[in-house]
Amino acid sequence: xxxxxxxxxxxxxxxxxxxxxxxxxxxxxxxxxxxxxxxxxxxxxxxxxxxxxxxxxxxxxxxxxxxxxxxxxxxxxxxxxxxxxxxxxxxxxxxxxxxxxxxxxxxxxxxxxxxxxxxxxxxxxxxxxxxxxxxxxxxxxxxxxxxxxxxxxxxxxxxxxxxxxxxxxxxxxxxxxxxxxxxxxxxxxxxxxxxxxxxxxxxxxxxxxxxxxxxxxxxxxxxxxxxxxxxxxxxxxxxxxxxxxxxxxxxxx
Amino acid sequence: xxxxxxxxxxxxxxxxxxxxxxxxxxxxxxxxxxxxxxxxxxxxxxxxxxxxxxxxxxxxxxxxxxxxxxxxxxxxxxxxxxxxxxxxxxxxxxxxxxxxxxxxxxxxxxxxxxxxxxxxxxxxxxxxxxxxxxxxxxxxxxxxxxxxxxxxxxxxxxxxxxxxxxxxxxxxxxxxxxxxxxxxxxxxxxxxxxxxxxxxxxxxxxxxxxxxxxxxxxxxxxxxxxxxxxxxxxxxxxxxxxxxxxxxxxxxx
Numbered sequence: 001x002x003x004x005x006x007x008x009x010x011x012x013x014x015x016x017x018x019x020x021x022x023x024x025x026x027x028x029x030x031x032x033x034x035x036x037x038x039x040x041x042x043x044x045x046x047x048x049x050x051x052x053x054x055x056x057x058x059x060x061x062x063x064x065x066x067x068x069x070x071x072x073x074x075x076x077x078x079x080x081x082x083x084x085x086x087x088x089x090x091x092x093x094x095x096x097x098x099x100x101x102x103x104x105x106x107x108x109x110x111x112x113x114x115x116x117x118x119x120x121x122x123x124x125x126x127x128x129x130x131x132x133x134x135x136x137x138x139x140x141x142x143x144x145x146x147x148x149x150x151x152x153x154x155x156x157x158x159x160x161x162x163x164x165x166x167x168x169x170x171x172x173x174x175x176x177x178x179x180x181x182x183x184x185x186x187x188x189x190x191x192x193x194x195x196x197x198x199x200x201x202x203x204x205x206x207x208x209x210x211x212x213x214x215x216x217x218x219x220x221x222x223x224x225x226x227x228x229x230x231x232x233x234x235x236x237x238x239x240x241x242x243x244x245x246x247x248x249x250x251x252x253x
Numbered sequence: 254x255x256x257x258x259x260x261x262x263x264x265x266x267x268x269x270x271x272x273x274x275x276x277x278x279x280x281x282x283x284x285x286x287x288x289x290x291x292x293x294x295x296x297x298x299x300x301x302x303x304x305x306x307x308x309x310x311x312x313x314x315x316x317x318x319x320x321x322x323x324x325x326x327x328x329x330x331x332x333x334x335x336x337x338x339x340x341x342x343x344x345x346x347x348x349x350x351x352x353x354x355x356x357x358x359x360x361x362x363x364x365x366x367x368x369x370x371x372x373x374x375x376x377x378x379x380x381x382x383x384x385x386x387x388x389x390x391x392x393x394x395x396x397x398x399x400x401x402x403x404x405x406x407x408x409x410x411x412x413x414x415x416x417x418x419x420x421x422x423x424x425x426x427x428x429x430x431x432x433x434x435x436x437x438x439x440x441x442x443x444x445x446x447x448x449x450x451x452x453x454x455x456x457x458x459x460x461x462x463x464x465x466x467x468x469x470x471x472x473x474x475x476x477x478x479x480x481x482x483x484x485x486x487x488x489x490x491x492x493x494x495x496x497x498x499x500x501x502x503x504x505x506x
Contacts, residue, residue, distance in 0.1 A: 118488060121485060125471075125473050125474075125483075125484055126473065127474035150483075183502065185502050218378075218495065219498070220379065220380065223502075225380065230378075231375065231378050232375075238484070239492060239495040242492040242495065243499075245472070246438045248474070249436065
């Protein structure tokens with residue numbers, strides 16, 4: 001039953017502190033809950049009968065069928081849909097072996113929840129298995145980011161770590177974007193490596209920048225024109241991932 | 254002076270109806286107002302003395318210096334900064350001649366203000382002069398979009414038109430992205446043409462799709478894997494624009 005203690009517990013997961021304490025996060029929405037429940041361990045599913053009937057065979061430690069009005073009470077959304085799930089935050093190993101042979105993303109203090117969600121969706125599209133976030137990067141399990149990933153949060157492995165020792169001890173090419181970097185279209189790009197993306201306002205922090213061994217630049221057009229400000233970090237990530245993956249397709253037009 | 258009539262008039266511009274009636278829109282923020290005032294005709298500038306002192310030589314039909322508390326009264330932002338400008342909505346000619354030899358974007362009912370803003374920023378970065386929006390595309394002069402363009406709204410020419418007759422009468426290659434399209438990395442791409450981007454949920458509408466003569470696809474990786482949902486429309490736009498521009502750089506690695 002959805003008693004007041006449980007409602008309070010669900011709302012407590014809107015705060016990072018409690019998400020970390022319990023190792024749980026909330027996802028809301030008909031589609032995303034249906035997707036995540038196949039990928040992650042679901043501690044509690046709160047859904048309408050209609051949703052449960054159209055998603056047969058789903059599994060969760062506890063399932064509570066409610067009407068929409070009751071769902072509204074536990075939701076943090078403006079317009080709640082028919083399903084809310086409490087999922088266990090997955091833990092993944094982060095070692096050189098795990099990253100070897102793969103392209104991975106490193107996020108240095110990305111702050112906007114929507115940007116982080118979009119970046120994870122991009123990673124998923126381009127088959128990037130690991131996204132390594134600095135401790136200062138916004139929490140991926142906040143509701144805005146979870147929604148923005150459109151389910152990709154269940155497929156991409158997210159790690160939080162202190163970037164400098166991690167990067168110092170990893171034996172992989174480290175790429176990053178800088179205004180003074182080399183044209184990414186004509187630079188050599190390896191199939192394995194780490195691509196560092198920086199903070200929305202400040203870019204890559206100095207200590208992390210010192211560990212980048214290949215500085216790249218997405219050329220504007222016409223090349224070197226003045227005026228254009230910059231690219232949004234999720235957009236820049238997408239262009240870079242696309243260019244790394246393009247190289248693996250062989251011939252170009 | 255900032256009397257109540259003027260305050261009410263400024264707030265009326267939060268609505269599309271009045272923006273269209275007066276041909277005006279609002280931009281807020283220290284940097285974006287400073288950028289736009291050099292690019293567009295400014296009907297009214299409301300700013301703090303500090304901002305006016307650090308932006309000498311700016312021109313506007315009317316300038317009102319206010320304290321921050323007064324600025325709060327006209328602002329639609331949660332945390333107003335030091336400058337708000339009322340700008341004239343620019344009008345641009347939309348003909349075959351104007352688009353000839355250039356790559357332009359066509360938006361078929363993009364709905365999210367943030368996505369539209371990010372797309373205009375992407376267009377600006379890649380030197381795309383014209384963005385042609387369907388009548389059903391969200392209004393570019395709403396405050397969320399204006400802010401998301403980061404000033405690019407003053408450099409990129411935005412048109413609203415009924416897409417079908419426009420596309421039917423234009424003598425340029427028309428590209429669009431479709432799940433069943435050809436790999437963009439290996440397709441022939443011309444330096445001039447129109448790239449159609451579709452609605453967030455429904456993609457390109459059928460009547461517009463019928464007018465596309467080159468269907469493209471951004472390959473996921475590994476190619477043809479299942480699971481990944483889709484790419485955000487602004488992210489997809491960025492990847493496509495990047496690939497069109499890359500071809501103009503000549504040799505690739």
